[in-house]
Amino acid sequence: MKFAKYLSSETVPEWRAKYLDYRGLKKYLKRISGDPTIEDALYQHSVDVFTRPSIAHWSNRYDGLSTDVMHLNSGEAETILGQLLEHATRPELDFFDKLDREFNKTVDFYASSLVQVGLTGG
Amino acid sequence: VNEGVAMQQYDKLKKQLRIHDSRRRGSDDFSITTNSESVLAQIPMTFIRTVTQTKPIAFDNRAAYKRLRKAFMEFYRGLLMLQNYKVLNRTGFAKILKKFDKTAKWKASELYLRKVDLSTLATSTTLDDIKGAVEETFIAHFGDGDRRKALAWLRIPESIRIVSPAALGRFGLTMGIALPLLWESLIHAFQDLPKNSALMQVYAALLIPILLLLLFCLNVYLWHIYRINYKFIFELDPRNHLTYSEFLEVPGWLFALYSLFTYLTFVHPFLEPSIYPAVFCSLVVIALVCPFKVLYHSARLWFLRTLGRIVSSGYHMVQFRDFFIADELSSLVYFIVTIQFMFCSYAHHWDTQGTCDYQHSWLTPTLGMLPALWRLLQCIRRYFENHLVFPHLVNGVKYLLTIITIWMAAVSKITGSDVAFGCWIVFLTLSTLHAYAWDILMDWGLLEKGSSNLLLRSELTYPPWFYYFAVVSNFVLRITWIINMSPNQYGLWLDFRVVAFTLAILEVYRRFQWNLIRMENEHINNCGMFRATKQIPLPYGVDTDEKEVDAGMVSRMTYDSDDE
Numbered sequence: 204m205k206f207a208k209y210l211s212s213e214t215v216p217e218w219r220a221k222y223l224d225y226r227g228l229k230k231y232l233k234r235i236s237g238d239p240t241i242e243d244a245l246y247q248h249s250v251d252v253f254t255r256p257s258i259a260h261w262s263n264r265y266d267g268l269s270t271d272v273m274h275l276n277s278g279e280a281e282t283i284l285g286q287l288l289e290h291a292t293r294p295e296l297d298f299f300d301k302l303d304r305e306f307n308k309t310v311d312f313y314a315s316s317l318v319q320v321g322l323t324g325g
Numbered sequence: 326v327n328e329g330v331a332m333q334q335y336d337k338l339k340k341q342l343r344i345h346d347s348r349r350r351g352s353d354d355f356s357i358t359t360n361s362e363s364v365l366a367q368i369p370m371t372f373i374r375t376v377t378q379t380k381p382i383a384f385d386n387r388a389a390y391k392r393l394r395k396a397f398m399e400f401y402r403g404l405l406m407l408q409n410y411k412v413l414n415r416t417g418f419a420k421i422l423k424k425f426d427k428t429a430k431w432k433a434s435e436l437y438l439r440k441v442d443l444s445t446l447a448t449s450t451t452l453d454d455i456k457g458a459v460e461e462t463f464i465a466h467f468g469d470g471d472r473r474k475a476l477a478w479l480r481i482p483e484s485i486r487i488v489s490p491a492a493l494g495r496f497g498l499t500m501g502i503a504l505p506l507l508w509e510s511l512i513h514a515f516q517d518l519p520k521n522s523a524l525m526q527v528y529a530a531l532l533i534p535i536l537l538l539l540l541f542c543l544n545v546y547l548w549h550i551y552r553i554n555y556k557f558i559f560e561l562d563p564r565n566h567l568t569y570s571e572f573l574e575v576p577g578w579l580f581a582l583y584s585l586f587t588y589l590t591f592v593h594p595f596l597e598p599s600i601y602p603a604v605f606c607s608l609v610v611i612a613l614v615c616p617f618k619v620l621y622h623s624a625r626l627w628f629l630r631t632l633g634r635i636v637s638s639g640y641h642m643v644q645f646r647d648f649f650i651a652d653e654l655s656s657l658v659y660f661i662v663t664i665q666f667m668f669c670s671y672a673h674h675w676d677t678q679g680t681c682d683y684q685h686s687w688l689t690p691t692l693g694m695l696p697a698l699w700r701l702l703q704c705i706r707r708y709f710e711n712h713l714v715f716p717h718l719v720n721g722v723k724y725l726l727t728i729i730t731i732w733m734a735a736v737s738k739i740t741g742s743d744v745a746f747g748c749w750i751v752f753l754t755l756s757t758l759h760a761y762a763w764d765i766l767m768d769w770g771l772l773e774k775g776s777s778n779l780l781l782r783s784e785l786t787y788p789p790w791f792y793y794f795a796v797v798s799n800f801v802l803r804i805t806w807i808i809n810m811s812p813n814q815y816g817l818w819l820d821f822r823v824v825a826f827t828l829a830i831l832e833v834y835r836r837f838q839w840n841l842i843r844m845e846n847e848h849i850n851n852c853g854m855f856r857a858t859k860q861i862p863l864p865y866g867v868d869t870d871e872k873e874v875d876a877g878m879v880s881r882m883t884y885d886s887d888d889e
Contacts, residue, residue, distance in 0.1 A: 206416070206420050213409065213413055214413065215410065216857075217848075217851045217857040218857060221410075221855060223417045223421070225420070229424070232428050235425075235428050275436075275439055277440045277444065280440050283436055295429055299433075302421070306440075313407070313445060317451060317452070
């Protein structure tokens with residue numbers, strides 16, 4: 204089964220708005236792949252074409268060394284990701300904006316639910 | 326640990342929960358405690374913290390035991406949902422990031438997922454701890470000493486989610502039996518019309534509740550498809566209820582039985598034909614009240630209990646199911662009134678010419694007003710609960726108008742008075758307009774201010790065209806009484822019995838449409854509050870004034886240590 208379908212069939216209906224918006228995120232991905240060419244997009248959004256390979260460079264570094272990633276704390280992971288995103292295209296940045304929003308939404312809801320059922324905080 | 330300690334800890338628990346034995350008359354009065362949500366949400370937690378012994382607690386009454394057990398089960402269900410929430414979102418982030426890597430051709434997934442995995446969403450072990458603690462406590466105090474049984478009570482059975490193909494097959498089978506039989510019966514019935522007309526009228530009436538049930542199944546199916554949580558709204562047991570496919574069997578078998586009896590009556594009467602409707606009704610009633618654990622016993626019990634609550638409206642706190650099912654009943658007025666005709670016919674040995682003219686009987690308005698009366702009593706009861714003139718009394722006026730209209734109709738028909746006829750028209754118009762406005766504004770929540778959908782509301786579950794269609798068709802169906810009122814001098818309208826039957830079918834359809842949006846509106850309200858677990862009222866009064874917790878509280882575990 205497609206994950207989007209699985210997700211919507213498994214959600215608690217009343218909380219639907221609080222799950223990550225998988226379908227919405229996929230639309231943002233479409234915009235990334237929908238760019239005529241990455242190079243064109245880079246040009247349009249005035250990102251330096253020649254720094255682009257550095258994304259590949261950085262990410263490849265972590266690609267082969269996933270144990271390294273496992274040792275990062277969340278601040279470090281975020282910093283590195285931030286550095287990479289300096290070279291990202293507009294649609295890519297939009298995707299991560301959206302992803303951050305979805306991430307904060309879910310974390311907030313989860314944390315507040317824990318408080319509500321009296322598990323933490325209260 | 327001896328009995329004394331057990332009692333001591335139980336008393337302590339009651340103190341912790343700020344509850345005191347103040348049993349009131351009638352179990353529903355306990356629901357007053359639902360207002361103190363913060364207290365109730367923590368019942369299982371307080372219980373776990375307070376009761377440290379593992380020897381089963383000696384509850385001082387059975388109701389306390391049952392309610393607390395229910396609170397535990399509901400709390401545990403909430404934990405399962407949270408856990409499921411956590412897992413689904415984690416999986417979602419992983420999946421979408423993998424897709425990103427593929428699309429953008431560089432690898433961000435591991436870095437981002439690292440961030441996800443270090444957030445509360447993934448690290449918090451609280452949930453698992455609590456789940457374990459709830460399980461252990463539940464097994465110790467509510468499991469009747471049987472670990473496996475206790476765990477089975479807590480967990481949500483997988484079968485509750487699965488559509489039963491066997492049940493669907495049986496529904497197909499019943500329909501396959503029913504339709505040819507009914508067709509054959511109809512042909513025979515119409516061949517000998519004047520003689521059969523009384524019996525046909527009875528069968529016409531009996532068909533209405535079956536149709537309503539069938540359409541109600543379609544309601545349930547559509548709610549299921551559109552993920553509207555009717556089970557929660559009806560407060561069905563999350564661990565034990567019919568799936569829509571099982572529910573479909575009920576009207577299926579009823580319809581098959583019904584068709585068989587029409588066949589026996591009109592085609593092959595081995596006995597006196599008039600005996601069959603009575604046999605059919607008896608069979609249905611017997612099946613409904615059968616005390617044995619067959620034929621969906623717990624579902625039947627739920628239904629009977631709801632009927633009981635409706636008939637004794639005013640004595641209970643009004644739950645959603647009470648007024649929803651009462652609303653269904655108000656679409657069965659034709660059936661209720663015609664059943665009276667059936668009894669009358671039996672009393673007069675089916676020598677019915679003129680003797681059983683229910684159109685001109687005082688019994689008709691008396692019976693016909695019952696559903697509206699029950700709804701009126703429910704509205705009054707709700708007004709006394711929270712003293713809100715709007716909506717409860719305004720809604721009550723709607724039913725009062727309905728009742729007056731029903732009586733005016735009877736007075737007008739029986740006395741032939743023109744004044745009464747005029748009053749009837751006036752009240753009918755008022756009642757129709759009131760009811761229609763209530764449908765649109767309150768029951769369906771449409772015409773919302775500042776809605777992004779023209780004249781509807783911002784949150785819509787079904788396709789928008791359906792709402793527009795429903796708004797218009799509901800109006801047309803609400804004023805079908807015009808057909809009944811219209812002068813008949815050109816013989817344009819058929820026999821009044823045929824008209825009445827047609828109107829009854831239209832009313833059943835209107836109810837189906839109303840149900841769809843009424844339930845959806847309720848669901849959207851729940852979604853607005855992210856309310857997915859219910860508060861279990863306790864068999865005690867809860868002191869909400871004091872919020873301090875005893876200093877000497879015994880704590881078996883500390884639960885706030887999950888943050889790094």
